Structures are given as C-alpha cells and as structure tokens.
Amino acid sequence: MTKNSKRTIRKEIYVVAALFAIIFIVMIAYLARFVQVGSRDFIYNAYNSRFSVFADDVSRGAIYTADGHVIAKTTLDSDRNEQREYPDERLFCHAIGYVGKGMSGLEARYSFDLLKSHISLSDQINNNLTGQKSPGDSLYTTFDYETQKAAYEGLGMYDGAVIAIEPDTGKVIAMVSKPDYDPNTISIYWDDITDESKNNSALLNRAIAGAYPPGSTFKIVTTIAYLRENNGNDDFSYNCKGSIEVDDYKIHCSSNKSHGQEDLLKAFSNSCNSAYAYMGINLDRAGFVDTAEDLLFNTTLPGDLGNTKKSKFSIDEDTSESIIAQTAIGQGSTTVSPLHMCMIVSAIANDGNLMKPYMAEKLVSAEGDIVSENKPEAYGKLLSSEEVATLNEYMEAVVSDGTADSVDFGDLKVYGKTGTAEYTTDKNTTHSWFVGYATDDDGNKLAIAVIMEGAGYGSKYAAPLAAKVFNAYYFN
Ligand SMILES: [Zn+2]
Incomplete structure (x- = not known):
C-alpha cells in the first residue's frame, strides 16, 4: 500500500469518527431534553404554569377509579388545545381536585407523574419527531365508583x-x-367559589x-x-x-x-x-x-x-x-x-x-405496564x-x-x-x-x-x- 492511500484511509477514519461523535452528541442532547422536561423542578416551576398542567411532549394522563371508570382525562377543544375534563363533574371533586386555577387534590400531588410517559423510548422519540405527544401515565385510585x-x-x-x-x-x-x-368550570366560577x-x-x-x-x-x-x-x-x-x-x-x-x-x-x-x-x-x-x-x-x-x-x-x-x-x-x-x-x-x-x-393505588403506562404501586x-x-x-x-x-x-x-x-x-x-x-x-x-x-x-x-x-x-x- 502506498503512503498516499494510507493517508486517505486514515483521513476517512477521522471523518467517520467525527461524524459518529457529532451524531452521538446530538443524541445525548436530544435525550437530555427528555430527561430535563421530565424533571420535577422543571414541571413545578412556578414561572412555567402551562407546564404545570400540560407539557409539550406528553399528554397529561387520565385518572381512574379502582374499578376502571375514567374520572379525569385530557381532551382537545375545537381549536385542538388540550383541556382537562371531569366526566362525573362534582362527584369526585375534593378527592381528585382540579387543574386550571392552580391545582389541588390528586391532580396536584401526582401532576409530575401524570406528565411522565413510560411508553418505550423509541416510541417517544418517534412521537417527538412526528410532532405528536406521548400519552402520560394514568393514575388508578382506590375509589369504588x-x-x-x-x-x-x-x-x-x-x-x-x-x-x-x-x-x-x-x-x-x-x-x-x-x-x-x-372542576370543569372552576376557572369560570373561581371568584364566586372563593367569595368569602x-x-x-x-x-x-x-x-x-x-x-x-x-x-x-x-x-x-x-x-x-x-x-x-x-x-x-x-x-x-x-x-x-x-x-x-x-x-x-x-x-x-x-x-x-x-x-x-x-x-x-x-x-x-x-x-x-x-x-x-x-x-x-x-x-x-x-x-x-x-x-x-x-x-x-x-x-x-x-x-x-x-x-x-x-x-x-x-x-x-x-x-x-x-x-x-x-x-x-x-x-x-x-x-x-x-x-x-x-x-x-x-x-x-x-x-x-x-x-x-x-x-392512590398505582401508576400505569399507556402500554399497560405498572410504573409504581402503593401497598397497604x-x-x-x-x-x-x-x-x-x-x-x-x-x-x-x-x-x-x-x-x-x-x-x-x-x-x-x-x-x-x-x-x-x-x-x-x-x-x-x-x-x-x-x-x-x-x-x-x-x-x-x-x-x-x-x-x-x-x-x-x-x-x-x-x-x-x-x-x-x-x-x-x-x-x-
Ligand atoms: Zn340516660
């Protein structure tokens, strides 16, 4: 092999190595973003109130009774903006709480978890690249409907x-x-509800x-x-x-x-x-x-x-x-x-x-896996x-x-x-x-x-x- 061809091969190795390094850095930055978005401080940041209810990458998970009735869920309004919906209106209001005027009840205490998604990382990245939100984990409560x-x-x-x-x-x-x-209309009637x-x-x-x-x-x-x-x-x-x-x-x-x-x-x-x-x-x-x-x-x-x-x-x-x-x-x-x-x-x-x-009984991913569970x-x-x-x-x-x-x-x-x-x-x-x-x-x-x-x-x-x-x- 000539000196020149050796030099060419070495140069190509450097180029490939550099390319891999760049790809690697981009991937790390990408994953780091997932991790950062998922951090408790970031979600609870008082200056970022929108994040405290709806995240950019994850659709806030639903809340269920122990026997599987959905009692809080995220839906889209006519402008395709996310909103929180409570199908049973007042029935669970003090237990589940609300989001909209700040948060209360289980909505507040499990906000971080509802805004985490435990579907596979490849699905999360795929959703992210195609501009879709990943489904957040669901909370199963101990209540009987x-x-x-x-x-x-x-x-x-x-x-x-x-x-x-x-x-x-x-x-x-x-x-x-x-x-x-x-809780569906708490923002509208807030002044009335809190009127001392x-x-x-x-x-x-x-x-x-x-x-x-x-x-x-x-x-x-x-x-x-x-x-x-x-x-x-x-x-x-x-x-x-x-x-x-x-x-x-x-x-x-x-x-x-x-x-x-x-x-x-x-x-x-x-x-x-x-x-x-x-x-x-x-x-x-x-x-x-x-x-x-x-x-x-x-x-x-x-x-x-x-x-x-x-x-x-x-x-x-x-x-x-x-x-x-x-x-x-x-x-x-x-x-x-x-x-x-x-x-x-x-x-x-x-x-x-x-x-x-x-x-709060357990958190379950959208794929049905138990993420965490409270025991007696x-x-x-x-x-x-x-x-x-x-x-x-x-x-x-x-x-x-x-x-x-x-x-x-x-x-x-x-x-x-x-x-x-x-x-x-x-x-x-x-x-x-x-x-x-x-x-x-x-x-x-x-x-x-x-x-x-x-x-x-x-x-x-x-x-x-x-x-x-x-x-x-x-x-x-
Ligand atoms: Zn007596």
Whole structure:
C-alpha cells in the first residue's frame, strides 16, 4: 500500500469518527431534553404554569377509579388545545381536585407523574419527531365508583362529609364533601367559589379537613378511657333519670328520656348522656388525655390523603367539672375530622390495627405496564384485642337494640355508634353522625364516618345514609 492511500484511509477514519461523535452528541442532547422536561423542578416551576398542567411532549394522563371508570382525562377543544375534563363533574371533586386555577387534590400531588410517559423510548422519540405527544401515565385510585355515587347522592343537599375506608388495607373507597364545585368550570366560577362573604368554603374537603364536634360518637373514646382505667373491666352501673346536674349545668338525655338502671353496654347502646357525664367526671383526667392521644387526638393523622386536620382534645386539672361532663359526651371544645372517626372505627374493625389510609393505588403506562404501586402499610395497634371485643359487643348492640335499631342495614352485620352533636347554643340545631363498620359473610369489611350538618338525629339521617353506602359497596 502506498503512503498516499494510507493517508486517505486514515483521513476517512477521522471523518467517520467525527461524524459518529457529532451524531452521538446530538443524541445525548436530544435525550437530555427528555430527561430535563421530565424533571420535577422543571414541571413545578412556578414561572412555567402551562407546564404545570400540560407539557409539550406528553399528554397529561387520565385518572381512574379502582374499578376502571375514567374520572379525569385530557381532551382537545375545537381549536385542538388540550383541556382537562371531569366526566362525573362534582362527584369526585375534593378527592381528585382540579387543574386550571392552580391545582389541588390528586391532580396536584401526582401532576409530575401524570406528565411522565413510560411508553418505550423509541416510541417517544418517534412521537417527538412526528410532532405528536406521548400519552402520560394514568393514575388508578382506590375509589369504588358505585360506593362514591351512593355517598354523594345520599348526602343530597346537606353540607357535610362521608368517608369510607377498607379497614384491613387503609384504601379509601369513598370520600365526599359538600358544599362542592364542578372542576370543569372552576376557572369560570373561581371568584364566586372563593367569595368569602358567601362563606360556603366549597373548596374545603370536610372529610379530611373538617373540624366538627364529635357528639355521641366520642362515647367510643370515653368508653376506651374507662376500660383502660379499670384494666379492661367493664363493670359499671348508673341509674338514669333523664338528666344530670354538674356544677349547676344540666345535661339531658336525648328527649329527656329516663334510661333507668344501666350497665356500660346499655349506657353505650342507649347513648345515655347522663351516664357518660357521670362517668367522665369520675375519670382520671391525665388518663383520659392519654387515651385520646393514643387514639391520635392532637396529632397529625398518619396516611397519604393530603392536608388533614388535627383533631383537638384538651382538658387538664383546671378544667371545670361541667366541661369535663360535656367533653365525655363529645361536646365541649373537642373537634374531630370525619377521617379521624373513620380511622378509629377502622382500627376496631381490624382487631385494633390501624392501616395508613391512602387513595392512590398505582401508576400505569399507556402500554399497560405498572410504573409504581402503593401497598397497604400498617401504622400500629391502637387498641388491644380485648378492648376490640368489648367495643364490638357494644357497637353491635347500638344496631340491634340501641339508637340505630330502626335502621335497615339489610343482610349485613353492622357495628356502629350514632351521634347528634350540638354546634350552637340552640339545641334544635344539631349535626347528624354515624360511625361504624359493616361486614359480609366472607368477612369483607368497610368502615364509615358520616356527618350531615344541621340534619338532626344521627339515627334518622346519618345512619340510613351509611346503610345506603354499605349496600352500594357490597351489592352493586
Ligand atoms: Zn340516660
């Protein structure tokens, strides 16, 4: 081979190597762009609000119920601009949230993931080169469509909340709050929805962030405090005359009814205010506080549901006896969220073990591959098995022979506690509560908390609504 031809070959090798290097650099830059567009900071950049909802390369993924109903999706308007659509309008508004005026709910918390695509990289590059968007990953929630619908429709025109949780997993099956809003039109009606003079706070998710007087549902907590002070022994006796006077403050039983001679089971199932007020003033105060705090009062609730409200319980040595008496029956300054009451009855349904509540089940690519999945997670044991056995007996008596015995729960076995909570000095305005759980023959359980603001007796309003929700869950 001549010197010249050798030089020519070497030159050609250099040219090819340089070409490969250029191609390589271009590819790296191209891929880097994908990675950069996908970075959390880039998507959440406050100066880039369009990216926070719709990305240039990825079409925001859909959101589904656990049983496959699409409850949020991206569509194109007549000008072929992307828009977010909520086919069920108000039905899931507080759980799913919205995009348009900022973001809230699962839309906000999973925005980054919905704007990621896990279809193959070659398909993504191909879409990019042909000017098409790649489909974003979809979010599957834990909600059951028919159960949510029954809760929503059952609440009707009342303000309030319903939350239902599967006790052995912590999956949120239904979550409704009213007043509500239509996330499809939130941008149009924003000023109206957020008008504080109307004071309806439709954006507030009362199920997790409401602060309500617990009323008689709190007798569950008082009962546990009593059991703990007496080493699990439920010996108790009280002769109810329809009212009790503590420090010149008179506490009445419902409709001034005299319940007569009662043991603890009877006092609980009758929801006897006089017996519980008497029990309360004789309880060790520090022990009462310890029990409430063991049951997650004055604590940020565990789980993954967003901005939950801390429940409040405060008594001490300086608290007057009349306030202690009111506190024992769920009045006084105690406040709870429906979520918190639902978690307490969930723990009772699950042999004392509390599972952390969650509502995001899994992310799935447009090709059907699971990208990530949330598994049930235990928080810990809130109650001993002995306490659970006692409470089960009492909560069963509420339904079979107590304040909720007129409610038709169908073929389901139901354990519960009603509540009628005063929230103003006018005793005719009361919130209607029901907390409890149902089980079918196979042992599948569902825990629930229902509050209907200003509705009246728990047994007349909240408990029948719980029955509708249970029936939708088990039989639809
Ligand atoms: Zn009574």
